Amino acid sequence: MTTGPNRILDEFAKLMTDAAGAAQGVRREVETAFRAQAERLFNSMDMVQREExxxxxxxxxxxxxxxxxxxARIAALEAKLGLAPAAEEPKKPAAKPRAKKPTDGLEQ
Incomplete structure (x- = not known):
């Protein structure tokens, strides 16, 4: 039976190996829980998936x-029949709603 620095180092190495394995297991569990929670959150936000x-x-x-x-076909048919293409009205930009000015209650 060997007693001495080699046995202590062997036990320490074994302990570190076990701790690393446990840490990886914990990491996997946390990742799984995080992914499940994130998926639940995204589903509740009614977000669209990339594929959709x-x-x-x-x-x-x-x-x-x-x-x-x-x-293009309509324009070609109109040209063939000698009809003038229907004039399109230019699109007007939508009016932006005006923001109300903050008041301090002293309106006249």
Missing amino acids: FEAVREMALKARAQNEALS
Whole structure:
């Protein structure tokens, strides 16, 4: 039976190895709990997932392309029939609501 510095160092190394394993286990548990809590929070905030956003984005791009193609066909048909294209009204920017000025109660 060896007693001395080697046995003490061996026991210390074993203790450190066990502590590192326990720390990794705790880290995994904390990560799992954090991910579950974050997912719950995001679900309660009614946020859109990336996949859903990308799908809707693709649909919007396709609809825009179809709209442009149909507009071009209408313009070509109008030109063929000799009709003037319908004049579009220029879009006016939306009016911004004015912020109320703070009052100190001394209005006249």
